[in-house]
Amino acid sequence: MIALPEVVARYFAAINAEDYDALGPVFAPDAVLRAVGGIERRGRVEIVAHFPKVLAGLPEHDDEPTRAVVGTLDDHPVVTVEIRFVGRTPGGAPVEFDAVDVFDLAPDGSVITALSTWYDTAAVGRMVS
Known part of the structure; x- marks a missing residue:
């Protein structure tokens, strides 16, 4: 895996393992998730509840970060990650696509304060x- 800030690496590890108990603490209590084509979710509970629903149709899945750019905006870290998603449907059909996630982190980098996800929803x- 490429080098990522620790909290972003924990996010991908939790998503790939479907470890939702580990996923919650990577987000700030008042974090925001903006998923392309979806409604905005606020707070750990809403954000964590989103992922099992999205991944339910993909019993096999892996988000592999392939490139990351780390910068700052208004004195907090921002991490843009290119991802290669590979998975399979319950019937075994392959699902592969590229995506981009943009993470806003707390000023100390300890938690994710906002996440936006981008991919071709129609495809x-x-x-x-």
């Missing part, structure tokens, strides 16, 4: 249906 919809 992914065709693969999983």
Whole structure:
């Protein structure tokens, strides 16, 4: 895996393992998730509840970060990560696509304060249906 800030690496490890108990603490209590094509989710409970629903149709899945750019905005770290997603539907059909996640971190880098996810929802919809 590429070098990522610790909290972002923990996010990907939790997502790939479907370890939702580990996922909650990577987000700030008032964090925001903006998923492309979806509604905005606020707070750890709403954010963590989002992922099992999204991944339910993909019993096999792996988000592999392939490149990361770390910068700052208004005195807090921002991490942009290119991802290669590889998975399979319950029927065994392959699902592969590229995505970009943008993480806003707390000023000390300890938690994610906002996450936006970007991918071609129409193409992914065709693969999983």
